[in-house]
Amino acid sequence: QVQLVESGGGLVQAGGSLRLSCAASGRTFSSYAMGWFRQAPGKEREFVAAIRWSGDSTYNADSAKGRFTISRDNAKNTVYLQMNSLKPEDTAVYYCAATTGLDYSSRSDDYVYWGQGTQVTVSS
Numbered sequence: 711q712v713q714l715v716e717s718g719g720g721l722v723q724a725g726g727s728l729r730l731s732c733a734a735s736g737r738t739f740s741s742y743a744m745g746w747f748r749q750a751p752g753k754e755r756e757f758v759a760a761i762r763w764s765g766d767s768t769y770n771a772d773s774a775k776g777r778f779t780i781s782r783d784n785a786k787n788t789v790y791l792q793m794n795s796l797k798p799e800d801t802a803v804y805y806c807a808a809t810t811g812l813d814y815s816s817r818s819d820d821y822v823y824w825g826q827g828t829q830v831t832v833s834s
Contacts, residue, residue, distance in 0.1 A: 712736045712808050712823040719804060719828030722796055726832070730791040732806030732825055740764075740784040743814040745821055746791045748802035748830075758804070759791060760814035769814050796832045803827040 718730040732744070745760040759770045759780035768780050777796075782789040789806055807821035815821070 712739065712742065714806050714808060714823055714825035716804065716806050716825045716828040719830045721831045721833065724796060724798055724832055724834050726796050727792070727794045728796065728830060730793065730804055730806075730828060730830070732789045732791075734787045734789070734808065736787070739787040739808075742808040742810055742823075743812050744780075744782060744789040745807045745809070745814065745816075746778075746780060746789075746804060747807060747818055748800075748804045749827075750799075750802040753802075755805070755818055757816040757818070760816060761789065762813045767813060769816065771816065793830070796830075798832045798834045801830060801832050803829050 713735040716732045746758040747755050749755040757771050758774050761768045761780045765782045779792040805827045806825045808823040809821045
């Protein structure tokens with residue numbers, strides 16, 4: 711069982727930056743691949759970025775490439791999403807998720823554990 715708690719969301723102007731954090735409970739965090747997803751009002755949840763359990767491999771959605779960076783600190787049981795050059799279309803609730811048995815995945819159905827989400831609002 712893994713519990714995930716996101717933090718770091720807020721209101722930021724276009725072009726600004728935010729760093730989201732996702733703190734995980736449990737002693738097996740380092741065995742989980744982690745992902746970030748987001749959901750805007752009226753839209754389906756979409757993949758943002760994922761990272762392998764070891765942190766040595768990442769995968770970003772096209773919308774995140776060059777702007778967002780996923781990383782993790784297994785000693786702190788935490789995964790991060792550094793978001794730069796934010797745009798109004800990045801406004802959404804951001805969720806972190808955990809899965810096992812995979813290096814990483816962009817499919818939300820592959821993830822077993824989910825956080826409650828943190829709101830990111832980018833003003834124009």
